[in-house]
Amino acid sequence: MSLPPEKASELKQLIHQQLSKMDVHGRIREILAETIREELAPDQQQLSSEDLIKALRRRGIIDDVMKELNFVTDSVDQELPPSPKQSVCFTDRQSTLLKKTNIDPTRRYLYLQVLGGKAFLEHLQEPEPLPGQVCSTFTLCLHFRNQRFRSKPVPCACEPDFHDGFLLEVHRENLGDGTRMADSTTMLSISDPIHMVLIKTDIFGETTLVASYFLEWRSVLGSENGVTNLTVELMGTESKVSVGILNIKLEMYPAVNQTLSQEVVNTQLALERQKTAEKERLFLVYAKQWWREYLQIRPSHNSRLVKIFAQDENGINRPVCSYVKPLRAGRLLDTPRQAARFVNVLGYERAPVIGGGGKQEQWCTLLAFLCRNKGDCEDHANLLCSLLLGYGLEAFVCVGTKAKGVPHAWVMTCGTDGTITFWESLTGHRYIHKSTNPDEPPVAEQPKPLYPYRTIGCVFNHQMFLGNCQPSDSVEVCVFDLNDESKWKPMSEEAIKSVCAPGATTSLPPFPPLCASTIDASVTSNEIEMQLRLLVSEHRKDLGLTTVWEDQLSYLLSPALASYEFERTTSISAGNEEFQDAIRRAVPDGHTFKGFPIHFVYRNARRAFATCLRSPFCEEIICCRGDQVRLAVRVRVFTYPESACAVWIMFACKYRSVL
Numbered sequence: 001m002s003l004p005p006e007k008a009s010e011l012k013q014l015i016h017q018q019l020s021k022m023d024v025h026g027r028i029r030e031i032l033a034e035t036i037r038e039e040l041a042p043d044q045q046q047l048s049s050e051d052l053i054k055a056l057r058r059r060g061i062i063d064d065v066m067k068e069l070n071f072v073t074d075s076v077d078q079e080l081p082p083s084p085k086q087s088v089c090f091t092d093r094q095s096t097l098l099k100k101t102n103i104d105p106t107r108r109y110l111y112l113q114v115l116g117g118k119a120f121l122e123h124l125q126e127p128e129p130l131p132g133q134v135c136s137t138f139t140l141c142l143h144f145r146n147q148r149f150r151s152k153p154v155p156c157a158c159e160p161d162f163h164d165g166f167l168l169e170v171h172r173e174n175l176g177d178g179t180r181m182a183d184s185t186t187m188l189s190i191s192d193p194i195h196m197v198l199i200k201t202d203i204f205g206e207t208t209l210v211a212s213y214f215l216e217w218r219s220v221l222g223s224e225n226g227v228t229n230l231t232v233e234l235m236g237t238e239s240k241v242s243v244g245i246l247n248i249k250l251e252m253y254p255a256v257n258q259t260l261s262q263e264v265v266n267t268q269l270a271l272e273r274q275k276t277a278e279k280e281r282l283f284l285v286y287a288k289q290w291w292r293e294y295l296q297i298r299p300s301h302n303s304r305l306v307k308i309f310a311q312d313e314n315g316i317n318r319p320v321c322s323y324v325k326p327l328r329a330g331r332l333l334d335t336p337r338q339a340a341r342f343v344n345v346l347g348y349e350r351a352p353v354i355g356g357g358g359k360q361e362q363w364c365t366l367l368a369f370l371c372r373n374k375g376d377c378e379d380h381a382n383l384l385c386s387l388l389l390g391y392g393l394e395a396f397v398c399v400g401t402k403a404k405g406v407p408h409a410w411v412m413t414c415g416t417d418g419t420i421t422f423w424e425s426l427t428g429h430r431y432i433h434k435s436t437n438p439d440e441p442p443v444a445e446q447p448k449p450l451y452p453y454r455t456i457g458c459v460f461n462h463q464m465f466l467g468n469c470q471p472s473d474s475v476e477v478c479v480f481d482l483n484d485e486s487k488w489k490p491m492s493e494e495a496i497k498s499v500c501a502p503g504a505t506t507s508l509p510p511f512p513p514l515c516a517s518t519i520d521a522s523v524t525s526n527e528i529e530m531q532l533r534l535l536v537s538e539h540r541k542d543l544g545l546t547t548v549w550e551d552q553l554s555y556l557l558s559p560a561l562a563s564y565e566f567e568r569t570t571s572i573s574a575g576n577e578e579f580q581d582a583i584r585r586a587v588p589d590g591h592t593f594k595g596f597p598i599h600f601v602y603r604n605a606r607r608a609f610a611t612c613l614r615s616p617f618c619e620e621i622i623c624c625r626g627d628q629v630r631l632a633v634r635v636r637v638f639t640y641p642e643s644a645c646a647v648w649i650m651f652a653c654k655y656r657s658v659l
Helices: 004-023 024-039 049-058 059-070 184-188 216-222 262-297 300-304 336-345 367-370 377-390 493-501 521-542 553-557 560-569 577-587 605-613 617-621
Strands: 111-119 139-145 147-150 163-169 194-202 207-215 226-235 242-255 310-311 318-321 397-400 407-414 421-422 430-433 457-459 467-468 488-490 592-598 629-639 645-656
Touching: 024 049, 049 488, 111 139, 139 163, 139 216, 139 367, 147 163, 184 262, 194 242, 194 367, 194 377, 207 226, 207 242, 207 367, 216 226, 216 242, 216 262, 216 310, 262 488, 262 493, 318 493, 336 377, 336 560, 336 645, 367 377, 377 397, 377 407, 521 617, 521 629, 521 645, 553 560, 553 577, 553 629, 553 645, 560 577, 560 592, 560 645, 577 592, 592 605, 592 617, 605 617, 605 645, 617 645
Parallel strands: none
Antiparallel strands: 111 163, 111 242, 139 147, 139 194, 194 207, 226 242, 310 318, 397 407, 397 457, 407 421, 421 430, 457 467, 467 488, 592 645, 629 645
């Protein structure tokens, strides 16, 4: 059977992707090394290719490959239905299921290949990792028109061995006639860039944002045969100097019938840049005028935290309203409170700063925040506000201070009945705001605030920006009637829309969709639990103590952990009575039971154990001495989108009380 060239190319690509997913090359290298070591005689210089093929066949590698490739002749010979198919958008190194990519012949695709990296000079002295050795890795994350991809992790090196291909569907979101393939002119009007984020993961699983880059892909429309090679220089997010170079190849599939001249492409890009620059210039002029008017109301406003612009990870100043947009989580999150819990379990880390001098100012784009799985309070607040807007709530990000004047950002929702609710994105806690009237007589009882916020300078979302112009910026006495211009000075919604509405400017990073977790909660829970058992046994052995585990007691701790997570998500406590009753039955008369629950947002068992030992209550359980001591530990991992997770651990012991 002969195949047309484009089908042959597609088949080669699918086979290459399947072999890469199975890590066939790594398995072959291991078997060859073993064969050479075991079968190569001292007087023999080399093995023949027949010997190597026999070794691979004997160990079942060839059979495994043929089974996994799973050729289906119908998919090549028969014409696919014209209905649009969703391509698989996301792969992860932790995913064990191999996913097939649906290619719709009525759609236009951009095939992006990463053909290695070079000049990552920070890793110039990095030694070559030995087989099986844990090492730091680079992972490349991509987002394009609601599609997300993740490369295989590669060891950190001066020339990292990136060799991945990503099939990006260009023809999406009802561009004209949905059944007609996009032509060159249509694609030239698509200004969405390919957002690339490079993440470094160290040997402890800690992630670092290395670089964030927006790739302009439309140069391929003016190249011969619809193929072009690019050299992308990545700039560091901390020092803004080059951290490395990626070699990238772009290819249109199917090839466009009529290529545009490079001059036409360059002219279109220049016009877009000019239009964006003009819109941004006009908004800057308006923002300066608004700020002058705001200061004229009261000179003390100069010291309030009114944040109109914020720097992203590339050092670009963008209006704060552009960091928020209604975001729907699909079926990944069911309620606003569950969304708050998800944002809460994403790690908190202040923006890195080189040297002293206080807090570094950096608001991350959503893709960089999600791929890194941690960020500053502003990143958490922007994401939570976006999710609450997606649920149809009137939500705003608040910028102000906490105790001791520490700058902070949190979220506020305004109910239809006038109820003001504060949402702390770092903890998931909710607070109802009741304003204190400073004019009331001192004898009147005033509500004591439970929230940690002290002052508030401004609130904003994707459509509105309001500066607090009340006599005091103390949160306690603030009135949140946002329609009262004597209390909140608004910015023009039209001005905000001109630079922050979707598609308003080409410099606006598109929002990526959330991705489902790739973590198997049961497997991960068991792994962490086994590691903790081993660590406890070793710790007790060092103290000269024996360790006897009681599996039944460990199992009885499960309902408590589930109850704790349910309470964090819903603020409702449930199931505690059954847990207490079961423990009373499991602990005989004359015995004492002690339990210690603790919560983490990471899956490193050794790090969690070290933290637990710092608690005197937990240390008392782990190092328990007495008669008939029985120990128990239970781990429960609760997964959330983006492979974020809440890890609950409970240590317990029971022993006979001896007076």
